[in-house]
Amino acid sequence: MAEAAQADWLAVEWLDGHLSVWAMQGSAVLDSCEGAASVDSLESFIDALSSLTADLQVPRRLPVFVAGLPVTWSEATPRPVPCDAIAPDTVAVKTESFDLQIIPGLRQREPSGLLQGAETRIAGFLSLNKDWDGVICLPGATSVWAQISAGEVVSFQSFLTGELIAILGAEGPAPKDTALDDTAFDEALSDGLSRPERLAGRLASLRADRALGEMPGPTAQARLAGTLIGAELAAARAYWLGQTLAVIGPEAEASLYMRALAQQGAPATQADAKRMALAGICAVRRGKAD
Amino acid sequence: MAEAAQADWLAVEWLDGHLSVWAMQGSAVLDSCEGAASVDSLESFIDALSSLTADLQVPRRLPVFVAGLPVTWSEATPRPVPCDAIAPDTVAVKTESFDLQIIPGLRQREPSGLLQGAETRIAGFLSLNKDWDGVICLPGATSVWAQISAGEVVSFQSFLTGELIAILGAEGPAPKDTALDDTAFDEALSDGLSRPERLAGRLASLRADRALGEMPGPTAQARLAGTLIGAELAAARAYWLGQTLAVIGPEAEASLYMRALAQQGAPATQADAKRMALAGICAVRRGKAD
Incomplete structure (x- = not known):
């Protein structure tokens, strides 16, 4: 042997x-x-x-x-x-x-x-x-935007987005294995990006819709993710606007950020x-x- | 008997x-x-x-x-x-x-x-x-701002502020019985009010400070509460600016909102x-x- x-x-x-x-x-x-x-x-x-x-x-x-x-x-x-x-x-x-x-x-x-x-x-x-010079976005429990130049990490900014999605999404039925509701995600993303200061209010509205059983689980989850990622993109604008971009993350999370960035006219390279x-x-x- | x-x-x-x-x-x-x-x-x-x-x-x-x-x-x-x-x-x-x-x-x-x-x-x-006509603020797991006129609730807006403070504050040592760090609260409040879109980023920074053990528990808790209440006041501005105000809530939470509103030149009646x-x-x- x-x-x-x-x-x-x-x-x-x-x-x-x-x-x-x-x-x-x-x-x-x-x-x-x-x-x-x-x-x-x-x-x-x-x-x-x-x-x-x-x-x-x-x-x-x-x-x-x-x-x-x-x-x-x-x-x-x-x-x-x-x-x-x-x-x-x-x-x-x-x-x-x-x-x-x-x-x-x-x-x-x-x-x-x-x-x-x-x-x-x-x-x-x-x-x-x-x-490679540019900005790397790393989705996760804490998402990170890191500015890279000449092989150095110059600066970075973190956001609790992923953890908030997990905590607040855990209330409803987990739609992890179902397809994302693209339309709900896109709408919430656009709304989160343009009025990020309304974040805590939007989360309360989502909670109300769920409590009333008026929104299907996948739609609620997509709106939650869209709202939070939209607010993150608003706050991280200086990191992605006009930059060479890469997204490194687990497939599910990375694809949300790729979709969100593409909609802002900011295409990115995705890496596992x-x-x-x-x-x-x-x-x-x-x-x-x- | x-x-x-x-x-x-x-x-x-x-x-x-x-x-x-x-x-x-x-x-x-x-x-x-x-x-x-x-x-x-x-x-x-x-x-x-x-x-x-x-x-x-x-x-x-x-x-x-x-x-x-x-x-x-x-x-x-x-x-x-x-x-x-x-x-x-x-x-x-x-x-x-x-x-x-x-x-x-x-x-x-x-x-x-x-x-x-x-x-x-x-x-x-x-x-x-x-x-009584005016706006009633009700702190709690979900905080509520309700517009009152002629004995009617005209409209309201809710925020998940209290629940987020509880969830995110639970990571560190609970400073419930210690005095609030007023200076840290006031600074975070002012910051949260003026740049509410940076909320998720600030929460990540607070997390980093805690992970490094560089911030005492009461200071971290005061900054967390100040940041979230500041963002809420920014989003609820139409509800409190120039209005007759009442705050109804548990003493600890109500006193934070009373303090925050007073600093914006918006004094309120407090009720148990x-x-x-x-x-x-x-x-x-x-x-x-x-």
Whole structure:
């Protein structure tokens, strides 16, 4: 029986409550797995990682390059922007099970901001698209708009849009598997963009329609997303107007932003979030090895 | 042993997850009790009411005038505005334990809105302040601005402000029992009022500051409340600018709105939420008896 190829390191992303793991041999992916994980400390992160990788039969104390760990657990001080998109170094934390190499996040003073995971997706995109200048939009629980120039993250702005959609949408029946109501999304988007200050009022109106059972779930969900993304586009206008744009995110969320931007005459390149995360982790590891 | 006075009806308000009960004899309050209640149907409401009133030793099938029941359980069709502030009629629902008289809510088409409980607090305020014209602000999980003229609710506008403060504030240490950081509240309020479209971005900045542990809990909570109430005041400007104003709400929330309005040169009368609720329920009952 031929011996299976043996992983010599793991690439790991922890973001938005979701753990993604790639078993790597050099730059080749041998295997991967992912899952939701309830994690609130470095210890519980190690537990979740051990449990998720049990089937991969990786040796103990394998090097693990990990993106997205909250600064409060990891002691990996976030790097202040502007700075190189690809982290030049990692913070080593040895545990019984794994030798962690923690990729630090990014910190901005004004407006106050913190990236914990998104920065590595950005690094991945730039490692695959050399000399790309423009603005990258990263939808997620917290959406991020990052201005990129000469391989550096110059500035960024975050919005709680995704989390608000999840919290406020959870009240109604979840229409996740049904098609989006495009018309309702487009109308709410246009309305949210032109009168963003009415956001909290619109959310209350949506709530009323739901309480009265007068709006189908998918329509309500589309209006909720359109309203919140519209308000975000209004506030982030300086980031996308007249810029070269890329959207990196999970397919469902990214497609909403692509649609919204296209309607404003601002077409964007779309890139897959997981693929960018892996490329970013690999780029950081390569940089360290150099 | 003298016989205790016997209640001949109950006044009940269910609002924001909180059940308030007054045991009444005519217009006199014999006793009262209140508590948080997890209620999601008419049956569970009856259970919660039975449990809360067990100590009051009220007879079975007592008449109960109740405000705040969601339309989906009660079949009490909300009344369309504009309409009399004091509901002229109730919807009778007989159960094994109580004879309910359900006070209907208010419905507005454009912008879509629904009041389920706030309308009775408004009715109470107007029953105590005859011929009062102006705008009543009712802070709560959903805050409401209602325009009152000649005893009618002409129009209203709701905002999810209170619920967003609760959801987003729950992340940090709860500073409920500590004093508000006035300076942080005032700054965030002013900022929220002047640039309401930046709301989702400001919430993300607050999140970043908390994640970095760089902001004390009370300061973060004050900034959160100031930001959201500022954005609400911006959107509700037509409701408060140059108007006679009253604020009806729980003390903690009402005092934030009083402070915010005073800073805009718009002083308001403050009235206690529970007292107005009871007065409103009594007014509806009196109207029915006439």
